[in-house]
Amino acid sequence: MPWQCSFRSTFRLFREPDGRHDLLDVFLENDGKTMEEVLAALPYDRARAANPGKLPNSKRYRDGRQLLRTVGLVYDEKENGTRRLKVTPLGQAVKRWRPNINPRNAPVLGRHAARALAACQLRNPTRDGSQYTSNVEVFPFAFIWRAMLALNDSISSDELNRAIFHTENDNDLEDAIANIRLAREHNDLAYLGEEVVTEDAKNDRILVWMSWASFGWTLIGDKRQSETGVYEIIPSAKRLLYETAILKLQHWDFSNETQYFDYIAECAGLPEDLR
Numbered sequence: 001m002p003w004q005c006s007f008r009s010t011f012r013l014f015r016e017p018d019g020r021h022d023l024l025d026v027f028l029e030n031d032g033k034t035m036e037e038v039l040a041a042l043p044y045d046r047a048r049a050a051n052p053g054k055l056p057n058s059k060r061y062r063d064g065r066q067l068l069r070t071v072g073l074v075y076d077e078k079e080n081g082t083r084r085l086k087v088t089p090l091g092q093a094v095k096r097w098r099p100n101i102n103p104r105n106a107p108v109l110g111r112h113a114a115r116a117l118a119a120c121q122l123r124n125p126t127r128d129g130s131q132y133t134s135n136v137e138v139f140p141f142a143f144i145w146r147a148m149l150a151l152n153d154s155i156s157s158d159e160l161n162r163a164i165f166h167t168e169n170d171n172d173l174e175d176a177i178a179n180i181r182l183a184r185e186h187n188d189l190a191y192l193g194e195e196v197v198t199e200d201a202k203n204d205r206i207l208v209w210m211s212w213a214s215f216g217w218t219l220i221g222d223k224r225q226s227e228t229g230v231y232e233i234i235p236s237a238k239r240l241l242y243e244t245a246i247l248k249l250q251h252w253d254f255s256n257e258t259q260y261f262d263y264i265a266e267c268a269g270l271p272e273d274l275r
Helices: 023-028 035-041 058-069 089-100 106-119 140-150 157-162 170-186 202-213 235-245 257-268
Strands: 074-079 082-087
Touching: 023 035, 023 058, 023 082, 023 089, 035 058, 035 082, 058 074, 074 257, 082 089, 089 106, 089 257, 106 140, 106 235, 106 257, 140 170, 140 202, 140 235, 157 202
Parallel strands: none
Antiparallel strands: 074 082
């Protein structure tokens, strides 16, 4: 069963130069709030709204929640009949770090983020994750890292789309890596599988997975800013990803989202907040 590639939004851990708040800030700062309260806090050009005076479309909340939920930063759960946003321990750590994070100190948070990402499963209790069949045992970010580390620290959109996104287990991943090597050696995409994403916007949809796997472009470089046109592991993150990717975790069946995200936070090994 191919990986789902229906999403387009991405996030960046480093703030823009002007320091303005963005979607990531808003979600991390609204723990315990309802969808309507989060929507009201989102950056929103009301002058250009289709219905001035009204809140943004609820899809903006759902998209943002999915974007950040996939990497273990937020989720939502029902309390007394009302669904409220929950910021996970990893999300709380990112919230504390983000105002001061930069390329020099990013590896400190990156070590915990990588451990959390390595534990993320394609099949999980969320609405998106529950659509995968029971035979799918994929740790998507660890799979991407292992492939890149085995392939000169880089991977292209075609290699992701035609090989990695078809994997369902560790054996599939080994086959995918071998096929990518052949495709590179012969400069022929025929050695890879069929495209998972075939539409015109496929690069945008593949970009989402790399935004997640890079933890907001702190572990892997954005190919849009690369002269090579492929995704490359940031040199300072190579050892970290190697140490994390080689760990073989057990694939679990979780009964609910809270259990799943508590597990991811436990794997992150975050220090206690003593403030």
